[in-house]
Amino acid sequence: DVKVTQSSRYLVKRTGEKVFLECVQDMDHENMFWYRQDPGLGLRLIYFSYDVKMKEKGDIPEGYSVSREKKERFSLILESASTNQTSMYLCASSSTKGQAGGRVRGQPQHFGDGTRLSIL
Amino acid sequence: SQKIEQNSEALNIQEGKTATLTCNYTNYSPAYLQWYRQDPGRGPVFLLLIRENEKEKRKERLKVTFDTTLKQSLFHITASQPADSATYLCALLGGGYNKLIFGAGTRLAVHP
Numbered sequence: 001d002v003k004v005t006q007s008s009r010y011l012v013k014r015t016g017e018k019v020f021l022e023c024v025q026d027m028d029h030e031n032m033f034w035y036r037q038d039p040g041l042g043l044r045l046i047y048f049s050y051d052v053k054m055k056e057k058g059d060i061p062e063g064y065s066v067s068r069e070k071k072e073r074f075s076l077i078l079e080s081a082s083t084n085q086t087s088m089y090l091c092a093s094s095s096t097k098g099q100a101g102g103r104v105r106g107q108p109q110h111f112g113d114g115t116r117l118s119i120l
Numbered sequence: 121s122q123k124i125e126q127n128s129e130a131l132n133i134q135e136g137k138t139a140t141l142t143c144n145y146t147n148y149s150p151a152y153l154q155w156y157r158q159d160p161g162r163g164p165v166f167l168l169l170i171r172e173n174e175k176e177k178r179k180e181r182l183k184v185t186f187d188t189t190l191k192q193s194l195f196h197i198t199a200s201q202p203a204d205s206a207t208y209l210c211a212l213l214g215g216g217y218n219k220l221i222f223g224a225g226t227r228l229a230v231h232p
Binding site for chain 2: 004031035040041042043045048050058090092094096105106107108109110111112113114
């Protein structure tokens with residue numbers, strides 16, 4: 001089974017701090033994603049990466065950056081934390097390889113259990 | 121803009137009945153639609169994927185339909201059990217190869 005591990009389940013930080021959220025997957029997936037989940041708004045994509053050192057902005061990238069130096073690890077960075085970044089953060093990974101070895105669209109995403117981040 | 125709507129109100133049903141959840145979308149023609157289950161304090165877990173050329177997909181007690189004319193997917197759980205209580209999310213392929221757009225989810229409560 002695919003395992004996506006997020007470094008912390010709960011985190012409390014102060015306004016203005018630089019915050020790092022780490023995510024590791026063990027299935028050699030090409031794609032990794034960072035979402036935030038807020039009540040009534042569902043999952044919103046912050047950034048995603050389709051290869052090492054590659055990244056693309058999602059729907060709400062402002063105030064965040066990412067790093068992918070190794071295939072298995074994708075980090076989310078809050079440059080200067082603010083109270084409106086208090087949320088549940090979810091990391092996910094997916095493959096683009098089909099069973100026959102070709103590229104396949106729309107593969108399921110595998111999620112970690114999230115980090116509940118509070119900014120005071 | 122692209123929009124996915126799921127019933128925001130919780131669905132309460134009796135054990136043994138069939139639960140039906142709805143996912144509607146606008147301004148969009150997705151090639152794939154996926155359903156996920158999310159338990160409190162956990163990440164979503166993938167359940168089923170249905171392609172635009174498939175009308176229906178089944179997996180054990182789960183059934184998904186995909187009507188591209190109505191721009192709607194229905195998710196059914198037959199013979200529901202209290203253990204099926206969770207929030208169910210639908211997601212559409214949002215462009216490119218791998219970007220998904222998620223609905224806000226519908227909470228299902230199955231009562232004994």
